[in-house]
Amino acid sequence: EDEDEEEEESYSSWRSNFQFGSVLSDPIEASHRETLGLSPWAPLTLEDVKHAYRACALKWHPDHHDDSTKAEAEAKFKFCNVAYESLIKKLH
Amino acid sequence: MASSAAQIHALGGIGIATYSSSSKSNLNSAKRQAVVNPENTFSSVKRFIGSRMDEVAEESKQVSYRVVKDENENVKLDCPAIGKQFAAEEISAQVLRKLVDDASSFLDEKVTRAVITVPAYFNDSQRRATKDAGRIAGLDVLRIINEPTAASLAYGFERKSNETILVFDLGGGTFDVSVLEVSEGVFQVLSTCGDTHLGGDDFDKRVVDWLASNFKKDEGIDLLKDKQALQRLTEAAEKAKIELSSLTQTNISLPFITATADGPKHIETTLTRTKFRELCSDLLDRCKTPVENSLRDARLKFKDIDEVILVGGSTRIPAVQEVVRKLTGKEPNVTVNPDEVVALGAAVQAGVLAGDVSHIVLLDVTPLSLGTNTVGDVRKRCRECTTSTRNLRGSERAEVLQVQRRNETLRTDSVMSKIIPRNTTLPTSKSKVFTTVDDGQTRVRFHVLQGEREFARDNKCLGSFLLDGIPPAPRGVPKIDVKFDIDANGILSATATDRATGNKQEITITGSTTLSKDEVEKMVKEAERFAKDDKQKREAIDTKNQADSVVYQTEKQLKEFGEKIPGEVKEKIESKLQELEDKIGSGSTQEIKDSMAALNQVMQIGQSMCNQAGPEAGAGAGPSPWR
Numbered sequence: 001e002d003e004d005e006e007e008e009e010s011y012s013s014w015r016s017n018f019q020f021g022s023v024l025s026d027p028i029e030a031s032h033r034e035t036l037g038l039s040p041w042a043p044l045t046l047e048d049v050k051h052a053y054r055a056c057a058l059k060w061h062p063d064h065h066d067d068s069t070k071a072e073a074e075a076k077f078k079f080c081n082v083a084y085e086s087l088i089k090k091l092h
Numbered sequence: 093m094a095s096s097a098a099q100i101h102a103l104g105g106i107g108i109a110t111y112s113s114s115s116k117s118n119l120n121s122a123k124r125q126a127v128v129n130p131e132n133t134f135s136s137v138k139r140f141i142g143s144r145m146d147e148v149a150e151e152s153k154q155v156s157y158r159v160v161k162d163e164n165e166n167v168k169l170d171c172p173a174i175g176k177q178f179a180a181e182e183i184s185a186q187v188l189r190k191l192v193d194d195a196s197s198f199l200d201e202k203v204t205r206a207v208i209t210v211p212a213y214f215n216d217s218q219r220r221a222t223k224d225a226g227r228i229a230g231l232d233v234l235r236i237i238n239e240p241t242a243a244s245l246a247y248g249f250e251r252k253s254n255e256t257i258l259v260f261d262l263g264g265g266t267f268d269v270s271v272l273e274v275s276e277g278v279f280q281v282l283s284t285c286g287d288t289h290l291g292g293d294d295f296d297k298r299v300v301d302w303l304a305s306n307f308k309k310d311e312g313i314d315l316l317k318d319k320q321a322l323q324r325l326t327e328a329a330e331k332a333k334i335e336l337s338s339l340t341q342t343n344i345s346l347p348f349i350t351a352t353a354d355g356p357k358h359i360e361t362t363l364t365r366t367k368f369r370e371l372c373s374d375l376l377d378r379c380k381t382p383v384e385n386s387l388r389d390a391r392l393k394f395k396d397i398d399e400v401i402l403v404g405g406s407t408r409i410p411a412v413q414e415v416v417r418k419l420t421g422k423e424p425n426v427t428v429n430p431d432e433v434v435a436l437g438a439a440v441q442a443g444v445l446a447g448d449v450s451h452i453v454l455l456d457v458t459p460l461s462l463g464t465n466t467v468g469d470v471r472k473r474c475r476e477c478t479t480s481t482r483n484l485r486g487s488e489r490a491e492v493l494q495v496q497r498r499n500e501t502l503r504t505d506s507v508m509s510k511i512i513p514r515n516t517t518l519p520t521s522k523s524k525v526f527t528t529v530d531d532g533q534t535r536v537r538f539h540v541l542q543g544e545r546e547f548a549r550d551n552k553c554l555g556s557f558l559l560d561g562i563p564p565a566p567r568g569v570p571k572i573d574v575k576f577d578i579d580a581n582g583i584l585s586a587t588a589t590d591r592a593t594g595n596k597q598e599i600t601i602t603g604s605t606t607l608s609k610d611e612v613e614k615m616v617k618e619a620e621r622f623a624k625d626d627k628q629k630r631e632a633i634d635t636k637n638q639a640d641s642v643v644y645q646t647e648k649q650l651k652e653f654g655e656k657i658p659g660e661v662k663e664k665i666e667s668k669l670q671e672l673e674d675k676i677g678s679g680s681t682q683e684i685k686d687s688m689a690a691l692n693q694v695m696q697i698g699q700s701m702c703n704q705a706g707p708e709a710g711a712g713a714g715p716s717p718w719r
Binding site: 050051054055057058061062063064066074077078081092 | 273275276277278280391444445447450451453454455516517519520521579580
């Protein structure tokens with residue numbers, strides 16, 4: 001278990017080295033924001049993230065697509081899930 | 093599209109909740125049958141579907157029919173009346189077929205596609221078995237959805253407000269709890285938890301045991317050993333349980349339950365609500381843990397819940413409602429019909445899949461974690477091996493690097509390494525990096541596991557695959573990417589890729605683990621044949637009935653109008669009539685139809701002659717006024 005912690009620790013120290021206090025400095029977060037269609041500058045709020053994710057779900061969930069666009073939508077929606085999970089984790 | 097949507101809707105509307113209970117009349121006739129013929133009447137099949145014998149040892153003792161295992165340790169239900177052992181899938185398929193037939197005749201259209209619901213806590217094997225049951229019944233199963241989620245769909249369908257809801261679903265055999273956030277048309281499942289072996293049947297069993305133990309104390313006879321008595325006890329227990337939902341006490345009267353040399357024995361007793369609660373107190377306690385766990389997983393407190401919705405017939409038990417009230421501090425919502433709400437929800441989802449409903453979407457989760465086997469005890473030993481992977485890129489270093497035994501079978505000390513944790517929103521893809529445990533190891537067998545237990549063996553194994561041809565290297569050096577993917581239909585596929593060679597192995601888990609593809613194919617054919625046989629039998633009976641009535645009508649008409657038609661035509665009719673009567677006795681359906689047509693032909697000649705003869709005969713009877 002401490003192995004995991006060690007890994008986690010080195011990763012976060014790596015990340016903090018590159019943080020300048022602005023959200024833009026975290027390229028992963030920036031990309032997740034882009035996936036959900038969130039502004040890269042606005043402060044991150046739970047409400048905004050949830051609202052953006054719901055809009056994505058209605059648009060990209062494969063249930064709303066027929067065979068011609070299903071695969072693409074599914075891939076897109078999986079990205080949205082990853083982005084949402086990551087941003088939510090940040091807010092908790 | 094509209095008509096196909098209607099088809100799925102209809103089936104969703106009926107096909108759902110428990111395929112152990114079909115239409116009411118069917119259920120009641122089955123219950124009557126159960127008393128007379130306990131060994132050949134199947135109930136609570138849902139508890140056995142997609143399971144191995146060792147997983148349902150307790151349940152198998154509680155049913156009136158004999159549960160046996162096949163050579164693969166899978167459950168089979170013995171039917172001594174026809175000397176056959178059925179898979180639970182086949183029995184479920186029969187129920188589904190009946191529901192589809194009812195739906196088809198109601199809609200006057202053939203139903204071919206369906207959304208079927210299952211308890212949320214069903215594992216992958218149980219879900220696939222349910223899907224197989226649908227296929228055996230000749231259905232294209234569009235989706236398997238979770239019962240509490242379906243209930244929330246029906247509940248929230250017409251509501252606009254943003255709510256966090258907890259669905260408490262206690263049915264006949266299973267218990268589920270789901271926490272959802274409903275907002276802006278998105279039904280997002282946050283967590284789900286449950287107990288696949290807790291339900292109304294267990295409450296009945298407590299009353300049965302109580303009755304039987306009292307009887308044993310008084311009379312010295314063990315009624316549980318007598319299948320017919322047991323069946324009557326179970327029926328009385330269920331009736332008492334239901335009555336106690338509206339009354340504070342009820343009488344249980346079972347005359348002639350058994351007989352000894354002294355004469356017949358009866359049961360005559362009173363059960364109070366308090367006593368019933370006492371008998372079931374541990375079952376009520378078991379309802380608490382899944383509620384607490386689902387909230388913990390959703391990272392919520394009881395105060396965050398806006399509504400508690402009760403689903404499933406067993407939530408009518410006052411003591412169960414009391415538990416929910418005490419636990420959540422909320423008055424449970426009883427506006428929905430607990431028996432129908434799940435079916436309605438399935439119909440909503442069917443509408444979404446048919447493209448008729450576009451303003452809502454259901455985001456469901458995987459209820460149990462999925463992962464693969466890694467070696468537990470040697471992980472420490474190999475820790476130094478993992479240092480060689482330090483050159484991995486930063487994001488990858490966050491992955492836990494785990495070791496993989498070369499052994500073909502699951503070792504007792506193998507642990508489960510989770511790849512997709514429970515309550516992950518579907519569809520999803522997740523991957524992890526693995527490595528070897530021995531120097532020069534060239535092959536790795538991955539087992540696809542589902543469950544929450546620490547040791548691999550305690551989880552459900554859904555399948556396994558072998559990655560071969562890894563270039564020999566010191567332990568810990570090879571890097572193998574293992575990716576698990578679940579699509580929106582719940583189809584799980586696992587891929588392992590060796591980074592050095594690009595070698596790839598994958599497995600798509602489509603069939604259930606209890607039936608092979610060939611077996612399902614065979615059952616589909618068999619069921620089709622039976623359906624054809626049944627149809628032929630019905631047609632034969634219908635034709636015979638029709639022929640009987642034609643014979644009756646012809647005889648009647650011959651008697652009435654016989655004099656009015658020429659003798660030769662009458663003879664012809666009589667000979668055809670005789671022919672038809674003979675065919676009814678011994679002919680095939682087609683022959684009966686043919687001779688009916690022949691009779692009809694001569695009858696028409698007779699009738700037209702009769703009509704022509706009519707006025708003439710009238711004219712001959714007396715002078716016409718205008719002549």
